[in-house]
Amino acid sequence: MGTLVVAGVGLIGGSLALAARHAGRVGRVIGVGRSPANMQRALELGVVDEVSHDIAEACARADMVLLATPVGQMAALMRAMAPVLPAHTIVTDAGSTKGDVAALMRACLPAQLAHCVPAHPIAGSDLSGAAAAQYGLYQNRKVVLTPLPETAAAAVEAVRTLWQACGASVHEMSAAEHDSVFASVSHLPHVLAFAFVDMIAAHPDAARRFDFAATGFRDFTRIAGSHPEMWRDIALANRDALLAELADYQAQLATLEALIASADADAMQQLFERARHARLAWHQRFVRGN
Numbered sequence: 659m660g661t662l663v664v665a666g667v668g669l670i671g672g673s674l675a676l677a678a679r680h681a682g683r684v685g686r687v688i689g690v691g692r693s694p695a696n697m698q699r700a701l702e703l704g705v706v707d708e709v710s711h712d713i714a715e716a717c718a719r720a721d722m723v724l725l726a727t728p729v730g731q732m733a734a735l736m737r738a739m740a741p742v743l744p745a746h747t748i749v750t751d752a753g754s755t756k757g758d759v760a761a762l763m764r765a766c767l768p769a770q771l772a773h774c775v776p777a778h779p780i781a782g783s784d785l786s787g788a789a790a791a792q793y794g795l796y797q798n799r800k801v802v803l804t805p806l807p808e809t810a811a812a813a814v815e816a817v818r819t820l821w822q823a824c825g826a827s828v829h830e831m832s833a834a835e836h837d838s839v840f841a842s843v844s845h846l847p848h849v850l851a852f853a854f855v856d857m858i859a860a861h862p863d864a865a866r867r868f869d870f871a872a873t874g875f876r877d878f879t880r881i882a883g884s885h886p887e888m889w890r891d892i893a894l895a896n897r898d899a900l901l902a903e904l905a906d907y908q909a910q911l912a913t914l915e916a917l918i919a920s921a922d923a924d925a926m927q928q929l930f931e932r933a934r935h936a937r938l939a940w941h942q943r944f945v946r947g948n
């Protein structure tokens with residue numbers, strides 16, 4: 659690919675730019691950002707070759723555009739690029755939700771649908787900004803593509819090849835299945851972590867509790883340090899699937915609450931053993947990379 663435009667040069671967009679360059683897959687990277695300080699840092703760190711403050715001007719020169727901003731920013735970016743996109747340019751994204759991105763592509767880029775490839779790298783962290791970008795972030799991680807019915811096979815192939823060159827394994831599913839799966843294993847745990855830490859912080863003796871919080875607290879709450887705007891946008895974009903997961907979780911908590919209240923030791927132990935078994939099995943697969 660000649661020129662890659664990355665809109666949103668943070669952890670995810672910056673890491674893709676570094677990995678693509680490291681793999682020799684891109685000639686020039688133009689970064690488009692909202693924060694001048696972050697864009698300056700991206701230039702200094704060599705994450706991008708050039709910074710543009712005008713998404714339309716940059717996209718007019720793009721062979722591929724990667725949208726890597728919070729998903730709530732993507733509509734305005736797509737509208738701004740629509741009139742100037744060269745016909746051959748591929749538009750892809752890295753957003754954590756896919757039904758909303760697909761709908762935006764339909765609404766804002768109707769002439770470009772054959773070259774629109776919604777995508778989601780299943781890798782990241784609680785860090786953000788260009789300074790957090792690292793070229794190895796996608797090594798042995800999954801990327802999910804949710805092509806539109808109109809997406810051309812060659813466009814899917816170009817995005818698949820790019821992610822594979824960055825070390826990822828690429829999977830395809832429908833946007834609806836994607837949003838349901840990630841509501842369960844990513845979006846729910848993040849909102850739980852935010853809610854839990856907020857609850858502790860609001861307690862009259864919060865300082866005392868935080869004084870004695872240790873590794874269990876750290877491991878359960880790491881993701882509450884994630885970017886609030888990004889997670890607000892994800893919760894709004896995937897509201898229906900997330901609400902369904904929250905309802906299931908509340909039902910499960912009610913079950914556990916009843917077992918604790920009635921001191922039903924056997925049932926409680928069975929529940930914990932099932933969970934432990936499932937968690938250990940998942941972890942073994944995750945470490946193996948499948």
Ligand SMILES: NC(=O)c1ccc[n+]([C@@H]2O[C@H](COP(=O)([O-])OP(=O)(O)OC[C@H]3O[C@@H](n4cnc5c(N)ncnc54)[C@H](O)[C@@H]3O)[C@@H](O)[C@H]2O)c1
Pocket residue numbers: 665666667668669670671690691692693696726727728729731735752753754755778779780781782783784785786787788885888892
């Ligand atoms: N963090 C993760 O673990 C993770 C993993 C997979 C996918 N994602 C998705 O990737 C996207 C980016 O997440 P991130 O973790 O890289 O966040 P980030 O905060 O590190 O980077 C986002 C960047 O976008 C910039 N930005 C915001 N609005 C903009 C606009 N209108 N125009 C141009 N730039 C703008 C911000 O200044 C920031 O530098 C999000 O859609 C997120 O849902 C995140």
Ligand SMILES: O=C(O)C(=O)C[C@]1(C(=O)O)C=C[C@@H](O)C=C1
Pocket residue numbers: 753754779780781782783784843844845881884
């Ligand atoms: O490791 C983290 O901190 C993450 O939150 C990464 C994580 C997740 O696993 O939930 C977060 C959002 C994504 O869209 C993909 C990956």
